[in-house]
Amino acid sequence: MADRDAPVYKAGEKTGKSMSQAVSRFIDAVRWIAALFVALHHCNNVFVNQADIMKAEHGAPVYVWWFLTSYTFAHGAVVVFFVLSGFLVGGGAVNRARAGKPYLRNYLIDRSSRIYIVLVPALALSVFFDLVGQCIFAGLGVYEHPVYQAALKLEYIPATLVSLQAIWFPTFGTNAALWSLGMEFWYYVICGLIVAPLCAAYATSARWTAFAIAVAIFVALSLPGSYFMFGGAIWALGALARIAPRPLMRSKWLALVIWAAALTIMRLVTRGAIVEAHPLKEIVDTVNALLFANILLTLRFDTGEGFSWCRARYHAAFSNFAYSLYATHWPILMWLQAFAALAFGIGWNQQLATPLHYGVALGALAILSFLAYVFSRFTEARTDRLRTWLRRKIPGGAPLTVSKA
Numbered sequence: 001m002a003d004r005d006a007p008v009y010k011a012g013e014k015t016g017k018s019m020s021q022a023v024s025r026f027i028d029a030v031r032w033i034a035a036l037f038v039a040l041h042h043c044n045n046v047f048v049n050q051a052d053i054m055k056a057e058h059g060a061p062v063y064v065w066w067f068l069t070s071y072t073f074a075h076g077a078v079v080v081f082f083v084l085s086g087f088l089v090g091g092g093a094v095n096r097a098r099a100g101k102p103y104l105r106n107y108l109i110d111r112s113s114r115i116y117i118v119l120v121p122a123l124a125l126s127v128f129f130d131l132v133g134q135c136i137f138a139g140l141g142v143y144e145h146p147v148y149q150a151a152l153k154l155e156y157i158p159a160t161l162v163s164l165q166a167i168w169f170p171t172f173g174t175n176a177a178l179w180s181l182g183m184e185f186w187y188y189v190i191c192g193l194i195v196a197p198l199c200a201a202y203a204t205s206a207r208w209t210a211f212a213i214a215v216a217i218f219v220a221l222s223l224p225g226s227y228f229m230f231g232g233a234i235w236a237l238g239a240l241a242r243i244a245p246r247p248l249m250r251s252k253w254l255a256l257v258i259w260a261a262a263l264t265i266m267r268l269v270t271r272g273a274i275v276e277a278h279p280l281k282e283i284v285d286t287v288n289a290l291l292f293a294n295i296l297l298t299l300r301f302d303t304g305e306g307f308s309w310c311r312a313r314y315h316a317a318f319s320n321f322a323y324s325l326y327a328t329h330w331p332i333l334m335w336l337q338a339f340a341a342l343a344f345g346i347g348w349n350q351q352l353a354t355p356l357h358y359g360v361a362l363g364a365l366a367i368l369s370f371l372a373y374v375f376s377r378f379t380e381a382r383t384d385r386l387r388t389w390l391r392r393k394i395p396g397g398a399p400l401t402v403s404k405a
Helices: 021-047 060-068 071-098 104-136 146-151 156-161 176-194 204-222 228-243 252-269 272-276 280-300 314-319 322-344 355-378 380-393
Strands: none
Touching: 021 060, 021 071, 021 280, 021 314, 021 322, 021 355, 071 104, 071 176, 071 228, 071 252, 071 280, 104 156, 104 176, 104 322, 104 355, 104 380, 176 204, 176 228, 176 322, 204 228, 228 280, 252 280, 322 355, 355 380
8 A cells, every 4th residue: 555645734723722833833844844755755666766775885865865765754754644633623623612612514614625625626636647647658667557557447536525535445546645535534524523522502412413423434434444443543642632631741852852763763673564564563653643642742831932943934835735745746746757757768767776866756856846836726725715615605504713724
């Protein structure tokens, strides 16, 4: 299975208890850095072959590249995404329910808008790039891979539109990244329903009916044995970090150092297929999630301005299209791979890496980032407009302040 890249969400939710600048800035920084690690890993997979990394001597930059572009970090970024999502959305839902006012209508509008304003255009882009690409680039070895051939079936498109990809159905085409959006959507729905007993604004029967529906949905979506159940636990851990009454430690720097040290160790001991071995995979993911959630919890109670390295304005700017980068990079990257095959020859990307291979990978990353930014201007940047429109059109209550999550 491809890396589990999940989207994460902008800090600063304005419902319930607001977050400090220390937390918001850290989340903005982590969002785009984690998304970049995922995209960089995929660019490395497509263009850079370091099969001789343990057999021949290389310069320091080559070893740094090998260290940073690993599947371990890319997969670890997904774990971070799930924790962040639970922290922002799950914790926010608890705070909304505790406020004692009807919340479910606007909550579901907010969450559905956030997912689908990117999911639908990203799916359309995937369908176009994949179907056209396999025709015009036939014979180049890009779309002929058995994994892609099995996934390029139009019947998987409706499953994605109802967010059941990678749960009950395969993900369509080359855009394996879309797998997690379905899980995110259902975590939103389940969370919104399961916290209903905390909201005194609803009748007792309605609250517990919502709770029962949430449990039933969770059980039904866990039956196929996908990552859904375990991912849900990680997501819930993030929500817990948002509402916990006290931190486990006071030093944010200590929390960060412990997490970074653990990631480094995991990177060095989980090379290759071992990262997918069970139960080691779940152990590694759990450690990552716990230590990252600890940083968020520590920052919640930080009386200062958080980490100084998170204060630069570009973190917020880059985080604003991290979701778009995640959702669009794979099908575009396949085209870039095809263009490279035309320019340098079929199989060029499987040769042992040269400076040209590294340069092409970095160039591809720059192209993917630029196109993601453009894509975001027409999609996630308009999330608030969509939410406002839906709140006005969907009956059921007066609009509340639109969330920025």
